[in-house]
Amino acid sequence: MKWRWRAEADPPAPQGAIGIGAAAQGLLDALARVDARKREALMLTANADAAIVTGAGDALPWSDGVAYIAPRAEAPALWLPTTQRPDLPLDLLLRAIARRHRQSPLLLWPEPMQIVPLHRALPASDELIAQIRAHWRS
Structure with a gap:
């Protein structure tokens, strides 16, 4: 399935x-x-x-190079960049993606193209941050 990304007319x-x-x-x-x-x-x-950090918008941290994401009403299990969306109907796109990726919600990211399951997210504790950093160093 091929699609193009376009600017989000009404960013969430x-x-x-x-x-x-x-x-x-x-x-x-x-x-x-x-x-x-x-x-x-x-x-x-x-x-x-x-x-990837999820939560209330006013609680999200900011850092250089960070982009923001959100689900859309027409496909709540599909998260996208707030500024872009695929040019296909999101509910159909989610069904096609979900055939391969059984977990949800899913983040569809354009560059580099990635599908990231979000169901594994855990509370953002000091321990989890340290575990991620250690994993990246290894």
């Missing part, structure tokens, strides 16, 4: 942040500086080159 409010590459480390650093009580409401997951 951010419900998550993603950092890829060097921006992932910056996002973890910014997250570690968030007050522990405020951080309790945030969830964190990562893969080999990305860190």
